[in-house]
Amino acid sequence: MAxxxxxxxxxxxxxTYALALVAELSRFVMRSTARxxxxxGLTVLGxxxxxxFLANYAFKRASAAPVSTxxxxxxxxxxxxxxxxxxxxxxxxxxxxxxLFVLPLVLGLVVIAGWFAPRxxxxxxxxxxxxxxxxxxxxxxxxxxxxxxxxxxxxxMYLVQARRLKAKKPSRTEIxxxxxxxxxRIHRAAITIAFPLLTFGLLxxxxxxxxxxxxxxxxxxxxxxxxxxxxxxxxxMWLVFASLxxxxxxxxxxxxxxxVLTIVAxxxxxxxxxGVEALRLRTAHGKVVNTExxxxx
Amino acid sequence: MRLLAIGVDHRSAPASVREAxxxxxxxxxxxxxxxxxxxxxxxxxxxxxxxxxELYLASPGESDPLTSTASDLLAQFHGIDPCVFAxxxxxxxxxGVVGHLFRVASSIESxxxxxxxxxxxxxxxxxxxxxxxxxxVILHTLFxxxxxxxxxxxxxxxxxxxxxxxxxxxxxxARGVFDSFTDKTVLVLGAGKMGELTxxxxxxxxxxxxxxxxRDPNRAIEAAARWNGQAMPFDQLDAALTAADxxxxxxxxxxxxxxxxxxxxxQKARRNRLALILDIAVPRDFDPxxxxxxxxxxxHVDDLRSQAESNLLERRKGIEPALAIxxxxxxxxxxxxxxxxxxxxxxxxxxxxxxxxxxxxxxxLFAAQPDLSPTAREAISRMAIRLQNQFLxxxxxxxxxxxxxxxxxxxxxxxxxxxTFVRHIFGLGDRGSNSLKRL
Numbered sequence: 001m002a003x004x005x006x007x008x009x010x011x012x013x014x015x016t017y018a019l020a021l022v023a024e025l026s027r028f029v030m031r032s033t034a035r036x037x038x039x040x041g042l043t044v045l046g047x048x049x050x051x052x053f054l055a056n057y058a059f060k061r062a063s064a065a066p067v068s069t070x071x072x073x074x075x076x077x078x079x080x081x082x083x084x085x086x087x088x089x090x091x092x093x094x095x096x097x098x099x100l101f102v103l104p105l106v107l108g109l110v111v112i113a114g115w116f117a118p119r120x121x122x123x124x125x126x127x128x129x130x131x132x133x134x135x136x137x138x139x140x141x142x143x144x145x146x147x148x149x150x151x152x153x154x155x156x157m158y159l160v161q162a163r164r165l166k167a168k169k170p171s172r173t174e175i176x177x178x179x180x181x182x183x184x185r186i187h188r189a190a191i192t193i194a195f196p197l198l199t200f201g202l203l204x205x206x207x208x209x210x211x212x213x214x215x216x217x218x219x220x221x222x223x224x225x226x227x228x229x230x231x232x233x234x235x236x237m238w239l240v241f242a243s244l245x246x247x248x249x250x251x252x253x254x255x256x257x258x259x260v261l262t263i264v265a266x267x268x269x270x271x272x273x274x275g276v277e278a279l280r281l282r283t284a285h286g287k288v289v290n291t292e293x294x295x296x297x
Numbered sequence: 298m299r300l301l302a303i304g305v306d307h308r309s310a311p312a313s314v315r316e317a318x319x320x321x322x323x324x325x326x327x328x329x330x331x332x333x334x335x336x337x338x339x340x341x342x343x344x345x346x347x348x349x350x351e352l353y354l355a356s357p358g359e360s361d362p363l364t365s366t367a368s369d370l371l372a373q374f375h376g377i378d379p380c381v382f383a384x385x386x387x388x389x390x391x392x393g394v395v396g397h398l399f400r401v402a403s404s405i406e407s408x409x410x411x412x413x414x415x416x417x418x419x420x421x422x423x424x425x426x427x428x429x430x431x432x433x434v435i436l437h438t439l440f441x442x443x444x445x446x447x448x449x450x451x452x453x454x455x456x457x458x459x460x461x462x463x464x465x466x467x468x469x470x471a472r473g474v475f476d477s478f479t480d481k482t483v484l485v486l487g488a489g490k491m492g493e494l495t496x497x498x499x500x501x502x503x504x505x506x507x508x509x510x511x512r513d514p515n516r517a518i519e520a521a522a523r524w525n526g527q528a529m530p531f532d533q534l535d536a537a538l539t540a541a542d543x544x545x546x547x548x549x550x551x552x553x554x555x556x557x558x559x560x561x562x563x564q565k566a567r568r569n570r571l572a573l574i575l576d577i578a579v580p581r582d583f584d585p586x587x588x589x590x591x592x593x594x595x596x597h598v599d600d601l602r603s604q605a606e607s608n609l610l611e612r613r614k615g616i617e618p619a620l621a622i623x624x625x626x627x628x629x630x631x632x633x634x635x636x637x638x639x640x641x642x643x644x645x646x647x648x649x650x651x652x653x654x655x656x657x658x659x660x661x662l663f664a665a666q667p668d669l670s671p672t673a674r675e676a677i678s679r680m681a682i683r684l685q686n687q688f689l690x691x692x693x694x695x696x697x698x699x700x701x702x703x704x705x706x707x708x709x710x711x712x713x714x715x716x717t718f719v720r721h722i723f724g725l726g727d728r729g730s731n732s733l734k735r736l
Binding site: 251 | 453455472474570594603607
């Protein structure tokens, strides 16, 4: 029942974000100064409702930080991305189509979190050192994801702008985009910050798997095997990020290639987070596993 | 209430006539005072730009501002023979004035369709007449509405969007590629006229450095001195291309001077930084295949021209919806002006009507009570005035607010329903029937 109510609450702010997106999409068919105010107002409203939802959720869970499950982390990620979008909307000229790129991302994250992300995790019950490092693991990954998301939507903006400039055709609709140089600069900064955060987050996760086993089973076996789909997807994500960082220093990879690689990296990140659960693949991430390798009920 | 607009524009008169009638900043103030003095009770505003000189006159009464008088005054002020411009004058009357000013403010009447300057010029004309106190209720309403409609048309139709000249389009493209120009190097290759115009536009973005390369070293030095740039020998073209972020190329070469392979080497040396090449030369100076390189935006003059033409077509598409907005708003504005006039007359009639009733009743009372002291009579008279004012307060407020609100649904020439209602309940009869005489 609580899950149904939760989903109805999520539907409220997701619906508000969706309406804001509709207002943004109206750029393609009509011109009006009211459009910016409508889109901005609806985004603020959605964000406020989401804030109340998260506050209420944190109060009910009474956990140290709302990053103990994939659901909490993704919900928090969408909340931060929406805040970044709002900040950018205020700071930039009104013709700039920030909402057109940020709102689908926010909406996608909210929907994925609400309907696909697991809401339970065993490690939260363990307490002590594991709970602390588990929180650190979650916070690092969340911050890394925030910067990856920024790099993702800025990368999309870059690709659209580059395509428009290459096509040499004037824009038929009022869709302002940042210059290629600005997108490239923001993207570069976001990737540079995201990579170490994600690396530390993953490293802590690996160490945590040993600690978790020692604490509970008193037998040093790997809770999560290297062949676990969660581990594999996280590893792939890290490799894409590493190549992205490497590409930063290779002139030939500048521009479009970097942006495409960022989109791939973002895709791996989302898959690593919720894809495994969404596809119902067997994973031991966040679960207590006995020596036979089966998850404990 | 009558309105008149009289003047010349880029369609009706050559530049020499427009110049003869122009009011520059120094002349505008004295001119407004001159016309205001000469035309006594009429409101005056003057719109003077490169492409038009127009005199806007509004008369609160029913006397028509005469075209001949306005024309004579124009000639008198400028000290020229009226015959010089008589055949070029264009006039508009009443609702036509409203529609014309709205079209002007919306830049439908401009030489460059959709240009943005005219709205500011209409605002300046209005401000000047307000400062000189030559604009009254009618011109306040007219010009404020014109400024609002001008903005509305731009917002709804996007008529001000997109650049119309090759140089401006080039500037827009540059803004799409680069965020800031203060740290950028602009290379000018050759010395064509179009290249100069483009560079002139780019210089408004304050580029960090300008390099000039020309086959003729003397011309390069001359151009570099003119643009505060640095001349480089032609044999160092590759080095110049490597340093440059924006290239404006306008040589008279008969075949491309920068081939694909040559630029690939340059781009490698540039560490694949973003580059914008504006190839203004005909035939091309840069191999078109260079535009396929990921970080290079290559625009030929034909691309820029085709964007400018496309923008003009887009602006033209906005004319029809713009005219629909203007027609609707002009009718509403004229209705409002007529209703304002009617409201003024009604309030005057209402006051006189109430005054007469009050005076008649006071006279009857004082005749019936001859023993009343002067103090008592004075007190009763004051009370009667206060009562009258309090009774009339709400009807007056209702009349004023009713005419301030836009009513698109009232056809022009029909009285405002609130005004008709007030007229009816106070027994003032129909407009023009002069019910006061019946009292």
